[in-house]
Amino acid sequence: MFSMMGGMKKIVCFLVWLGGLVAGEPRVVVSLPPYAGIVRELVDAEVELVVPVGANPHVYEPGPKEVDRLRKAAVWFRIGDPAEERMVRACGDMRVVVLGHGCCHEGEDLHVWVDPVRMQEQVEMMASVLMEVFPEKAEDVKVRTERLVQRLAEKDQQLKGLLDKMKGKTVVVSHPALGYFCDRYGLKQLSVEVDGKEPRPRDVARLMSEMEKKQVPVIFTEPQHSDKGARLIGERLGIAVEEIDPYAEKVFEFWDQLAALMVKHYDHLD
Secondary structure (H helix, E strand, C coil): CHHHHHHHHHHHHHHHHHHHHHHCCCCEEECCHHHHHHHHHHCCCCEEECCCCCCCCCCCCCCHHHHHHHCCCCEEEECCCHHHHHHHHHCCCCEEEECCCCCCCCCCCCCHHHCHHHHHHHHHHHHHHHHHHCHHHHHHHHHHHHHHHHHHHHHHHHHHHHHHHHCCCEEEECCCCCHHHHHHCCCEEEECCECCECCCHHHHHHHHHHHHHCCCCEEEECCCCCCHHHHHHHHHHCCEEEECCCCCCCHHHHHHHHHHHHHHHHCCCC
């Protein structure tokens, strides 16, 4: 009798879990960790990632089991990367919201979230959708949205103050993820990668020459992408190599880290 009761408890628990997936509170899927952090700021809901933490989002593709699990969500906030297309075709009736430019061209810069001003626009777009998906939480989402937009505006002003005297400086990155950030604050991005690949010897020579002319004091690498070329150049030029993570969930901490490193390495330059 005890064994039967234990078995019944397991069955009930399984049915409760299954019911939560099918008929419970809607889940939200996002392509990248920064957007998971933003959704959690906006609403209390279950949030899942398409691209696991640490994976290269430009080449990662979820397997059939992952796709089947993710497609049960109520909404997917995607960035518009071509790598997402297979899942888009398999997502059935799930609502899909593109946070990029609404198109999927190879080589297009989709790292929009690194710019606090553009992020404000995306937050308002996401909030509008979340209020439809979670109508019972609409008022709470609205309050959280206003608070988050204000934080982003304040962060933009803070970054402007810190980086203003660095306008025109060149920022070298292993992978070109800082384009929107550089555009916002008057910086120039230079990528070690060439067409998504490690630089060839002639590319290394060209990059070194350009960096010496522009007095670049540091190279930024990212954990999702190879740093071999960046470290080779850093060693040859005798300059620092610092790791940053534009794909981190806590985007405010990313901005703080990047700004601190910029001040550390660029502040003494003319």
